[in-house]
Amino acid sequence: MTESVALCVSVNGDPRSIAAGTTLETLVSTLTTAHSGIAAAVNEAVVPRSRWATAALADGDRIEVLTAVQGG
Template sequence: MVTVNGEDVVLDENSTVATMLTTLGLPDKGIAVAIDWAVLPRSEWDRVLPDGAKVEVVTAVQGG
């Protein structure tokens, strides 16, 4: 189980950041992902999420 934006989520074993986004119906563009308070570059979204990880998915907002 991981926590995504403050909500506990059960994922398949060996789920990656990319598969988590797809499973949860989240976009894969215009967002930033942090695991345990460290921003994860898109090039590392194939990393397996450790059990108990705290994940934050933040959507970029444009404005002025």
């Protein structure tokens, strides 16, 4: 029997449980459907979009996802 391992991370300051092996790309896709104007950081280090698909998240990671907003 295979058990699913859950990790506890912080997303924009809120605790969240995610499956082991979740990538930054997968997590971001659950937060927004925007295809541009998004930046992400893991443990205060910006992760380039080109690395999101391979950036596996770990227990205790602190993730910040920001979206650009126009306005004045």
